Amino acid sequence: MTLLPFPELTDPGNTDPSVDHAIQAIVGGASTDATCSTDLAEGPWTFDSRPGYGPGSSMGDVIPTGSPRQGELPVEYREADEADLDARIRAAKATLGDRVVVLGHFYQREEVVQHADYVGDSFQLANAALDRPEAEAIVFCGVHFMAETADLLSRPEQSVILPNLAAGCSMADMADIDQVEDCWEQLADVLGPLDVADDSGRMPVIPVTYMNSSAAIKGFVGRHGGIVCTSSNAETVLEWAFERGHRVLFFPDQHLGRNTAKAMGVALEQMPMWNPRRPLGGSSAEQIVDSRVILWHGFCSVHRRFTVGQIEQARAEHPGVRVIVHPECPMEVVDAADEAGSTDYIRRAIDAATEPTTFAIGTEINLVRRLAAQYPQHEIFCLDPVVCPCSTMYRIHPGYLAWVLEELVAGRVVNQISVAAGVATPARVALERMLAAKPRA
Incomplete structure (x- = not known):
């Protein structure tokens, strides 16, 4: 590639x-x-x-x-x-x-x-x-x-x-391995053994972690039959997980999980939030049993800055504007936009526009300004008027x-990043599953 x-x-x-x-x-x-x-x-x-x-x-x-x-x-x-x-x-x-x-x-x-x-x-x-x-x-x-x-x-x-x-990454830090292990134990108390399939061959829960997570979390997912996803292939990954389990534990970004599952037809009431600081994540045992996607209480601070009000202002000031946001944005922002997709989706959408178009983009400012410079035939601006890059x-x-x-x-190597072998082996399993889950064109 x-x-x-x-x-x-x-x-x-x-x-x-x-x-x-x-x-x-x-x-x-x-x-x-x-x-x-x-x-x-x-x-x-x-x-x-x-x-x-x-x-x-x-x-x-x-x-x-x-x-x-x-x-x-x-x-x-x-x-x-x-x-x-x-x-x-x-x-x-x-x-x-x-x-x-x-x-x-x-x-x-x-x-x-x-x-x-x-x-x-x-x-x-x-x-x-x-x-x-x-x-x-x-x-x-x-x-x-x-x-x-x-x-x-x-x-x-x-x-x-x-x-x-x-x-x-502050989002990645919102789910640490101790919290996730504790969550898994609490889910087992409600759902029974999580490593035993039922008569249909499906597991009680399949863990799915966003790429924006530590190697330790990826290793946890690999050990428990799960998979990593990105914003490019999240829908493909959830389809993979639903084929293998009755429900998904999705972390750390609640918004990507909610927006992707909602677009696939999962009802909001079947997506309880898991707050690691509360027993059972703040949900009842009945809500856990009835769930399809259990969402971790995490978010991206870049994409949380975007609001419905910003979209409304863009439409008022630029009639015919095409609004595209990242799926890490809150659900109401995604619903108010014309489209939602990964950073590469946004880039490809602008590249494919054959007529001069006004684009209002809800993602990190470095990418938006670069796109504006590279596609001068279009008017491209960031929904958030405040210049606030990813910290x-x-x-x-x-x-x-x-x-x-x-x-x-x-001849000197500085700042080398190395993942311990005990974590690396199961994490690679989860990543290999991710790489095989090709997003739709």
């Missing part, structure tokens, strides 16, 4: 796709737009020694004790300007050649994405990790759970590197990318 980076910007008059430039202009007074935090104008190394996800959409989320932190970035990278870092990254990549492959998530800042060999969503990059077996190092410009997944899928002799160890994706700065690449040139 080969993913290509976004097309180059061929029109020099195109809107600058850089979110960093937009934030600097806001903070410097050159723009009247708004940002959710002026701290975003600072280098992420300013926040590396502090607990928390950093400024941006997840800055209000509580980070678990013991979450990874990044050590101090050498001063030469902190003080280098954008042009210098760009030149150093290009030189290091040229020296390393096929020994390194750089993966970049759609939500990465433009200054990082331009150096990626592959750009995609989590599903695509999971495949891309398999596509360069000759590379000695995989530099994953994303967040921690993505780098773990790359380590699970790559060859043993390959090193997976996360440029900034503080690039976690943790934004922790990957060109300074960190230059540092890890130049360390590789010097």
Whole structure:
């Protein structure tokens, strides 16, 4: 499988796709737009020694004790300007050649994405990790759970590197392994042994975890006959799970689970919420027995920012606007939009539009601004008028990318992500099931 980076910007008059430039202009007074935090104008190394996800959409989320932190970035990278870092990254990549492959998530800042060999969503990059077996190092410009997944899928002799160890994910952290194990035990108290099929051959519960989860959670799913999903193949995965079980335990994102199951005809009353801080998740035993999908109490802070009011305003100001949102958005936002789909779905929908169209997009601002620059024939804007990138994706700065690449040139591997063997084996089982569950075209 080969993913290509976004097309180059061929029109020099195109809107600058850089979110960093937009934030600097806001903070410097050159723009009247708004940002959710002026701290975003600072280098992420300013926040590396502090607990928390950093400024941006997840800055209000509580980070678990013991979450990874990044050590101090050498001063030469902190003080280098954008042009210098760009030149150093290009030189290091040229020296390393096929020994390194750089993966970049759609939500990465433009200054990082331009150096990626592959750009995609989590599903695509999971495949891309398999596509360069000759590379000695995989530099994953994303967040921690993505780098773990790359380590699970790559060859043993390959090193997976996360440029900034503080690039976690607040959604992934909303379901830890102890909470999930406890949930499983409580479900067994209500439903009976969960590892025994009934006369129809179906299990009481099939666990399904979103890609946005730790390797430990993926390992749990693999051990208990479950599967991983992404926003690209969630419906395909739920179909797989319903063939094998009477109900699904879906975590950590409640919104993706609810929106996907609802579109498949599952009634809302059959989708109780599991709050790990309450007995039986806050539901009754009867609700658990009658359920089809048990939703974990988790969410994405980026996609929770989008509202029905924003959609109504977009329709009022732009008659005929086409509204597309990510399925991690709350159900009422998805219902009010024209379409919902993964980041790659959004990109493909815009690419396929043959006539000039106005698009209002409900997903992370880095992708939206990049699409606006790459498709100047359309008017493309983010539903949220406040510039508020993903806190943790934004922790990957060109300074960190230059540092890890130049360390590789010097023969040193830094920030390596490794999953313990006891977790890796069952997690790979769950991921292999995910990779076989191809989303519909």
